[in-house]
Amino acid sequence: MEEDVREVLITSEEIREKTAELAGQITADYQDQDLLLVCILKGGLLFLADLMRQIQLPLEIDFMAVSSYGDGTESSGVVRILMDLEANIQGRNVLIVEDIIDTGCTLEYIVNNLLTRRPASIKICTLLNKPARRELDIPLDYVGFEIPDRFVIGYGLDYGEIYRNLPFVGILRPELYS
Ligand code: IMP
Ligand code: MG
Numbered sequence: 253m254e255e256d257v258r259e260v261l262i263t264s265e266e267i268r269e270k271t272a273e274l275a276g277q278i279t280a281d282y283q284d285q286d287l288l289l290v291c292i293l294k295g296g297l298l299f300l301a302d303l304m305r306q307i308q309l310p311l312e313i314d315f316m317a318v319s320s321y322g323d324g325t326e327s328s329g330v331v332r333i334l335m336d337l338e339a340n341i342q343g344r345n346v347l348i349v350e351d352i353i354d355t356g357c358t359l360e361y362i363v364n365n366l367l368t369r370r371p372a373s374i375k376i377c378t379l380l381n382k383p384a385r386r387e388l389d390i391p392l393d394y395v396g397f398e399i400p401d402r403f404v405i406g407y408g409l410d411y412g413e414i415y416r417n418l419p420f421v422g423i424l425r426p427e428l429y430s
Contacts, residue, residue, distance in 0.1 A: 253415060257422035261404060262397055264419040267379075270396045271299070274377060275306035277394060278347065282309055286372070288344045290337065292362065293317040294416065295351030298408040299379045299396075303349060314339045320358045331361035341371045347393075351408045352380040356388035363390065380404065380421065397421075403429070 278287075287307075291300040293315050304313060317335035346366060353359055359376065366374055377394035384401035399421075405411050406418030415424070 253418065256415070256425055256428055257405070257418070258425040259423045260420050261399060261402070261423055262407075262421040264407075267302070267396075267407060267420070270379075271302045272306050274394050274396060275303050275308075278303075278377070279308045282307075282311075282345065282347075286345050287311040288339060288341065288346050289313045289349050290341075290346050290366075291315050291349045292351070292358075293335065295408045295410070296349045296379075298416070299351060300349045303377070312339065316362065318358060318362060320361075331358055333365070341366060341369050343370070343372050346371045346374045348374065348376045350376065350378040352382060352399075352404070353378050353390070353392065354382045354385050356386050356390050359390055360388045379407070380409075 287309055289300060289304060289311055291297060291313060294317065300313065304311065314337045315335065316333065316337050318331055319334055320331045348362065350359065363374055375393040376390070378392055379396040381392060381395045381398045382401060383398060402423050403411070404421050405415035405424050406421045408416055409421065410416045411424055
């Protein structure tokens, strides 16, 4: 699997340092407040696991699964909820935990959908931001790394459902794209 990686973009050490930094900011920002982390599956899973154990506050977690990509590297633009939250978020402080914001279509759909449920607040925490391809402008509250317009894999991110378990974020060898 690692031989399919052309280049490591973000090392596991860099991810570790960044999650600690973000968790510190979140801990400071949500002092004495309710906090519900909403992880967007499947890509946000590793980030959630590392982030949440470093947030020093009582918190709850919940999960939502959406699909916007087929098996390829381009978004289909059509977002579907595959699995919805268990929690009622009315009056809650929701912090969305995402792997990557690319065009912004997925996030915009999720935010608009969650807003109809009348949470007290919605903020966004993403490990990666790919601003070059943004189509919809959504304010991001916590961003790990800005990355160039490359298709990345690892640390939760997949290509055709593979590579999510790589401990770093890497760029796939282009000859492996279909
Ligand atoms: P958006 O709707 O274009 O912002 O895409 C968001 C979703 O597409 C993310 O949650 C990822 O699941 C997926 N995605 C976008 N860029 C990449 C990438 O470079 N590698 C793997 N998945 C990606
Ligand atoms: Mg995702």
